[in-house]
Amino acid sequence: xxxLLVLTLVVFMIAGGLFAQGGKExxxxxSDGKITLTVWQDNTTPDRQAHLEKTVADYMATHPxxxxxxxxxxxxxxxxxxxxxxxxxxxxxxxxxxxxxSDWVEAGYIIPLDEYVEKSFVKDxxxxxxxxxxxxxxxxxxxxIWFLPLGTAFYVLWVRPDWINAVGGKSDTWDNLFDAIPKMxxxxxxxxxxxIRGGKGSVTFLERMMYSYSGIDSVFIDGKCTxxxxxxxxxxxxxxxxxxxxxxxxxxxxxxxxxxxxFDSGSAGVIIHNLGSGDNHVKAFNNDLTKFEAVPLPVGPYxxxxxxxxxxxxxxxxxxxxxxxxxxxxxxSYLATGASVSGFCRxxxxxxxxxxxLAKDAWLKDLPWYDMxxxxxxxxxxxxxxxxxxxxxxxxxxxxxxxxxxxxLVGKLSAQDFLDDWAGRFQKLYDEFYATKK
Amino acid sequence: xxxxxKNNLARxxxxxxxxxxxxxxxxxxxxxxxSLSFRDGASIISKEFRFLPKSFMIDNYRYVWNTVKLSxxxxxxxxxxxxxxxxxxxxxxxxxxxLSRIDFGFKRPFMIILLMTQMVPMVFNISAIxxxxxxxxxxxxxxxxxxxxIAASLPYNSxxxxxxxxxxxxxxxxxxxxxGCTQVQTLWHVILPAVRPGFVTVIAYSFITCWNxxxxxxxxxxxxxxxxxxxxxxxxxxxxxxxxxxxxxxxxIALIPPVLLFAYVQRHLVEGMNAGAVKx
Numbered sequence: 001x002x003x004l005l006v007l008t009l010v011v012f013m014i015a016g017g018l019f020a021q022g023g024k025e026x027x028x029x030x031s032d033g034k035i036t037l038t039v040w041q042d043n044t045t046p047d048r049q050a051h052l053e054k055t056v057a058d059y060m061a062t063h064p065x066x067x068x069x070x071x072x073x074x075x076x077x078x079x080x081x082x083x084x085x086x087x088x089x090x091x092x093x094x095x096x097x098x099x100x101x102s103d104w105v106e107a108g109y110i111i112p113l114d115e116y117v118e119k120s121f122v123k124d125x126x127x128x129x130x131x132x133x134x135x136x137x138x139x140x141x142x143x144x145i146w147f148l149p150l151g152t153a154f155y156v157l158w159v160r161p162d163w164i165n166a167v168g169g170k171s172d173t174w175d176n177l178f179d180a181i182p183k184m185x186x187x188x189x190x191x192x193x194x195x196i197r198g199g200k201g202s203v204t205f206l207e208r209m210m211y212s213y214s215g216i217d218s219v220f221i222d223g224k225c226t227x228x229x230x231x232x233x234x235x236x237x238x239x240x241x242x243x244x245x246x247x248x249x250x251x252x253x254x255x256x257x258x259x260x261x262x263f264d265s266g267s268a269g270v271i272i273h274n275l276g277s278g279d280n281h282v283k284a285f286n287n288d289l290t291k292f293e294a295v296p297l298p299v300g301p302y303x304x305x306x307x308x309x310x311x312x313x314x315x316x317x318x319x320x321x322x323x324x325x326x327x328x329x330x331x332x333s334y335l336a337t338g339a340s341v342s343g344f345c346r347x348x349x350x351x352x353x354x355x356x357x358l359a360k361d362a363w364l365k366d367l368p369w370y371d372m373x374x375x376x377x378x379x380x381x382x383x384x385x386x387x388x389x390x391x392x393x394x395x396x397x398x399x400x401x402x403x404x405x406x407x408x409l410v411g412k413l414s415a416q417d418f419l420d421d422w423a424g425r426f427q428k429l430y431d432e433f434y435a436t437k438k
Numbered sequence: 439x440x441x442x443x444k445n446n447l448a449r450x451x452x453x454x455x456x457x458x459x460x461x462x463x464x465x466x467x468x469x470x471x472x473s474l475s476f477r478d479g480a481s482i483i484s485k486e487f488r489f490l491p492k493s494f495m496i497d498n499y500r501y502v503w504n505t506v507k508l509s510x511x512x513x514x515x516x517x518x519x520x521x522x523x524x525x526x527x528x529x530x531x532x533x534x535x536x537l538s539r540i541d542f543g544f545k546r547p548f549m550i551i552l553l554m555t556q557m558v559p560m561v562f563n564i565s566a567i568x569x570x571x572x573x574x575x576x577x578x579x580x581x582x583x584x585x586x587x588i589a590a591s592l593p594y595n596s597x598x599x600x601x602x603x604x605x606x607x608x609x610x611x612x613x614x615x616x617x618g619c620t621q622v623q624t625l626w627h628v629i630l631p632a633v634r635p636g637f638v639t640v641i642a643y644s645f646i647t648c649w650n651x652x653x654x655x656x657x658x659x660x661x662x663x664x665x666x667x668x669x670x671x672x673x674x675x676x677x678x679x680x681x682x683x684x685x686x687x688x689x690x691i692a693l694i695p696p697v698l699l700f701a702y703v704q705r706h707l708v709e710g711m712n713a714g715a716v717k718x
Contacts, residue, residue: 038660040660043676043677044673045673045674045676045677046505046506046673049662049673069661070662071660071661071662072662073656073662074669074670074672074673074675075672075675079657080656080657083564083565083568083657084568084657084660086565086568086569087565087568087569087572087577088572089568089572089577089660091660256678257680260678260679273678276677276678277678277679279678279679280678280679283479348677349678
């Protein structure tokens with residue numbers, strides 16, 4: 001019994017020591033007169049973590065009065081952030097993945113940054129369309145800046161140039177691509193012209209392709225949803241009929257991991273994704289650029305232009321509970337520009353929106369897919385459609401419609417019925433949102 | 439054909455073959471993960487199927503242990519799991535004894551409340567827990583995580599211990615009392631040896647629950663160096679890609695303590711699971 005009591009005492013002492021340690025750290029931070037800022041970043045891997053830690057260490061070396069505490073989180077931290085913000089325990093600065101910013105604005109968890117931006121060097125460093133895009137996403141309708149943009153995702157087709165050249169095909173227009181895919185398919189060799197994402201995330205990607213085909217420049221025009229426009233219906237019809245004819249049967253349940261594996265293992269000739277998967281393809285094909293290439297989304301038959309999203313959802317937000325917002329913004333502007341954002345975008349597969357980085361950084365020229373994306377984004381032949389990313393409830397609709405899209409793929413639901421239902425759901429969200437604003 | 443041979447054949451087809459198939463389902467993924475953990479990235483994504491790697495390399499283990507800092511996450515998990523197991527073991531033994539042997543007011547409602555706590559999923563309470571732990575200044579400490587694990591495990595394990603202790607005849611307590619034992623001595627020297635299999639079951643169950651716990655640790659801890667191994671493994675799943683070799687190595691490392699524990703306690707565990715099965 002004595003042994004047990006001694007053991008209990010020891011465990012309590014250890015636990016108490018651990019408990020007290022936290023208090024001592026906090027006291028130490030407060031007593032040395034430094035300003036402590038907390039920075040959280042999600043979707044981190046060891047490489048991404050190392051980059052942020054080095055960037056912050058460089059910053060602290062030139063700002064001895066600032067102590068920055070970094071927390072790198074694996075996976076998306078949207079739920080963790082919601083809980084932390086609700087308990088007033090959010091970080092001072094958070095690298096947001098984007099869509100959830102609207103919720104935080106509505107809940108009053110973050111502060112507007114437009115006045116800071118107006119006085120800061122970042123105003124002239126960031127692409128004007130980038131700032132305009134951030135303002136257009138202000139859910140309050142006041143065109144305010146709620147996050148500092150870092151980069152934009154650019155959606156591309158990853159294609160096998162060796163396969164497409166071998167059949168004399170092209171991927172510049174949707175019509176040419178639809179002609180080439182059957183020719184690239186050779187089921188006897190387990191080789192398919194296309195891999196369709198039918199599982200998790202499928203509807204989001206379908207939307208991108210639909211608008212690329214139809215060339216319609218907004219999901220809502222004059223308050224009416226365009227999802228079920230006949231041109232979009234035409235695309236879904238043509239696209240879904242390729243399933244299990246020029247694609248593998250398993251595509252029905254493909255999420256990103258399976259889609260990537262199909263391309264990287266040499267089973268599929270064309271997939272859609274962003275530039276973030278470039279490093280995977282480099283590894284899979286041993287950097288043999290004759291075997292993989294990123295091309296812009298094809299030109300649709302109706303406009304003759306590339307139509308895509310300006311998906312600038314990664315950005316820095318500052319929490320309302322931040323006690324030193326001036327210092328936090330200064331740190332934020334450092335993180336959103338120069339070497340910091342360059343490394344961030346390189347690792348997260350984004351095209352930076354800092355003009356200096358875009359003009360000078362070598363990796364944007366050296367990696368063909370980034371070079372292609374930079375040129376495409378600056379060309380006159382590109383249209384960025386308004387996809388209303390901020391519309392509350394939109395992401396849930398995407399998730400809920402995945403089984404319906406699978407029904408379309410297997411021929412149990414028509415493209416028209418599917419898109420009518422989708423448009424109805426979006427229209428409801430839109431009407432409800434504006435009803436509350438009246 | 440002799441009857442004995444017939445019986446052996448029937449036993450082989452009805453018992454051994456299905457058991458072997460079930461075992462293959464369980465063991466194959468583990469062996470496959472071990473195989474992946476010793477390979478380089480190129481051989482993992484290659485189309486060629488190969489169970490044994492061409493050359494064994496331990497780079498994945500080095501990478502996850504040092505670069506991904508799995509060593510730190512592993513240590514954190516050991517602290518929280520052993521911290522929790524110690525208190526849960528001790529307290530559930532005492533609770534189980536009280537619930538089984540002592541008649542006190544509102545005993546039945548108390549037991550129902552204990553059961554009810556197990557019916558609410560943790561995710562439902564997570565915001566409230568976060569606020570509570572923040573108010574107590576425990577939201578970013580391993581001690582706070584240990585306390586939560588204890589709170590989450592204790593009700594179920596107390597009821598389990600109650601069930602095991604109820605299986606021990608009260609006459610044994612009375613005999614101990616006649617020999618001059620106090621209640622604490624009776625619990626420690628008489629009851630505990632009698633319910634050792636059940637006690638080991640409680641220990642093993644609460645250890646595994648703590649070791650695998652993800653949601654509370656991920657939500658409450660704001661300092662990444664305090665994450666347990668269940669959260670640490672998530673660093674190996676990238677946004678666009680997964681380092682399968684490293685992930686497999688990390689999973690193999692994470693498996694070591696539970697496997698060692700089960701290897702040590704398995705005999706008691708099986709006895710323990712059966713021992714309280716029919717006791718009210």
